[in-house]
Amino acid sequence: MSQSEFRAALLDPSRPAPEGLTGPAGQPAGRRFDVYRNNVTVSLTEALRQAFPVIRKLVGEEFFTAMAREHLRAHPPASPLMMFYGAAMPAFLETFPPVAHLGYLPDIARLELALRQSYHAADAAPVAAEALQTLTPDAFVAARLRLAPSVRLLRSCWPIHAIWTANARNGTAPKQATAEDVLIVRPDFDPEPLLLPAGAAPFVAALAEGRTVGEALDAAGAFDLTATLGLLLGGSAIVGIITGE
Amino acid sequence: MLDQTAKRRLPARPGVGYKPQHFSSILADPTPVEWLEIHAENYMGDGGRPLAQLRHLAERFPISVHGVGLSIGGEAALDRDHLARLKQLCGWLDPASFSEHLAWSTHGAEFLNDLLPLPYTEATLARVCAHIDEVQDHVGRRMLLENPSVYVNFTETNLDEIDFLTEIAKRTGCGLLLDVNNVYVSCTNRQTDPGDYIDRFPHDLVGEIHLGGHDEDADDAGAPLLIDAHGSEVVDPVWQLYARTLARGGAKPTLIEWDNDVPDWPVLAEEATRAARILDGVPA
Numbered sequence: 001m002s003q004s005e006f007r008a009a010l011l012d013p014s015r016p017a018p019e020g021l022t023g024p025a026g027q028p029a030g031r032r033f034d035v036y037r038n039n040v041t042v043s044l045t046e047a048l049r050q051a052f053p054v055i056r057k058l059v060g061e062e063f064f065t066a067m068a069r070e071h072l073r074a075h076p077p078a079s080p081l082m083m084f085y086g087a088a089m090p091a092f093l094e095t096f097p098p099v100a101h102l103g104y105l106p107d108i109a110r111l112e113l114a115l116r117q118s119y120h121a122a123d124a125a126p127v128a129a130e131a132l133q134t135l136t137p138d139a140f141v142a143a144r145l146r147l148a149p150s151v152r153l154l155r156s157c158w159p160i161h162a163i164w165t166a167n168a169r170n171g172t173a174p175k176q177a178t179a180e181d182v183l184i185v186r187p188d189f190d191p192e193p194l195l196l197p198a199g200a201a202p203f204v205a206a207l208a209e210g211r212t213v214g215e216a217l218d219a220a221g222a223f224d225l226t227a228t229l230g231l232l233l234g235g236s237a238i239v240g241i242i243t244g245e
Numbered sequence: 246m247l248d249q250t251a252k253r254r255l256p257a258r259p260g261v262g263y264k265p266q267h268f269s270s271i272l273a274d275p276t277p278v279e280w281l282e283i284h285a286e287n288y289m290g291d292g293g294r295p296l297a298q299l300r301h302l303a304e305r306f307p308i309s310v311h312g313v314g315l316s317i318g319g320e321a322a323l324d325r326d327h328l329a330r331l332k333q334l335c336g337w338l339d340p341a342s343f344s345e346h347l348a349w350s351t352h353g354a355e356f357l358n359d360l361l362p363l364p365y366t367e368a369t370l371a372r373v374c375a376h377i378d379e380v381q382d383h384v385g386r387r388m389l390l391e392n393p394s395v396y397v398n399f400t401e402t403n404l405d406e407i408d409f410l411t412e413i414a415k416r417t418g419c420g421l422l423l424d425v426n427n428v429y430v431s432c433t434n435r436q437t438d439p440g441d442y443i444d445r446f447p448h449d450l451v452g453e454i455h456l457g458g459h460d461e462d463a464d465d466a467g468a469p470l471l472i473d474a475h476g477s478e479v480v481d482p483v484w485q486l487y488a489r490t491l492a493r494g495g496a497k498p499t500l501i502e503w504d505n506d507v508p509d510w511p512v513l514a515e516e517a518t519r520a521a522r523i524l525d526g527v528p529a
Binding site: 022030078120 | 293464470
């Protein structure tokens, strides 16, 4: 029996156990094969539970478990690194009819994936706030700010920061469906999603692309630059200042 | 004080599978645990807390790297990216031991996250040996291969499991990891005698022993069906098999595996203490 036949029966409970597998008396494998089915389903469901605690809270445990079962059959892991399993969840949620009325779910899933990526990202020593303050205005505008590998930026037309905070930290649920952009920083080992000032996301995105502060300011409209730099510095998110050409 | 030579070998004493929730307890008082095992795949990120904790622990304890994702028994070629990650981890960590499973878990582009069974045939033997040669060449160190927990028999199997493992070790130069709970689970499921399995095992090839808990179920006919679950205490019959193993093969580095429903540190330390008491009565 090939591993293809084994695998086909593994993820499809409507199929019988593959021929060529038996119990000790030569009888069909039956429930013995189901142990493998159950191991795969339970372990992958558990991996998804760990990846998406807020999604779980939003849809409820029972619903999440049933949804995870559908998801893991449609999108089995593509790598043995279980800590990154679930990358297909946002797209899955976008097209899963039972959650069509919860339009913010895909962006919450993106936020949870980004938090995990940040948690496992490479370490980097941050620059001191003074290093930025001592630059002349011209040098500041010409500088490129290298962001930590753990920094993530998420833009959403939903209040994802408020929804995440309400569910992960027992905050208050948002009353209005305002758009929110989130900056994830990791000052030590724990990623922290911060609410970005309105209009700051294009600036941060341009910095992340390696553009100068001046170019990044041009890329953005009006926004609170002082508050944004405060979030970046306070979150140990700037790990290098490249001055000159 | 760091003893670099001692770090390179696992002592023939108790170790435990490391869980991050035990970090402070282990640093405060690890007794009687003298070494730690990690699942390789959990330490393949680029940084952050997992690697920082591991670096810290590795200064104090010999570390065993136990892979669960290589799919050595897979019909397809080994995943080169995964081999490279293993090489990188073993490179910076310089672990005291590196082990993997006689199983498959990858099919095509899918990782199925379970240790799936293999038929014991000449064809499987050739494939597994080729993969182990590739792993040892690539990672640059000898590996230990673990005997599996199995729930089914393959009609095409025509080699005995112990002969199969012994032949792999002979052809590739790898060592063996003897999981005594897996022996108990597999022999119960196959309705063969686990004591006989232990007596026939090539103990001179064994570099490490695993002990863990299992679940009890029944097959369609009501016959016992044990499931390797790593979520409970080691049961008495497995402790008895362990004592029999040490009587045959001498004291060996012995791991308590508890991966699911992980208990507080004292419960795990108590399991390790039970292993320590049995080890105390055996010459190394």
